[in-house]
Amino acid sequence: MFGFAALTRQRLVIDQREQPLQISEIAAYADYTGIHEEDDREDFMRIVLKLDDVAQRHFSAQQEKRIREQNRKAKARAPTKGRRR
DSSP: OHHHHHHHTTOOEETTEEOOOOHHHHHHHHHHHTOOSHHHHHHHHHHHHHHHHHHHHHHHHHHHHHHHHHHHHHHHHSOOSSOOO
């Protein structure tokens, strides 16, 4: 859906985290593209919000993966206790 793609490119990023799409941005896009019928606007809003939910889960999984990888690398660099080699 082009509308979702257009909106997601304008997504806010705060503290390296992708933020959910704002309702006001979705409504503004609907106005801009001429989606004025109430049923059409509701359908458009519902579809975009559902896609955004999927995208947010994906972003969250990616972020968790990056954090695990950073922690793994930090642990590998940390000095070990006990005897030296």
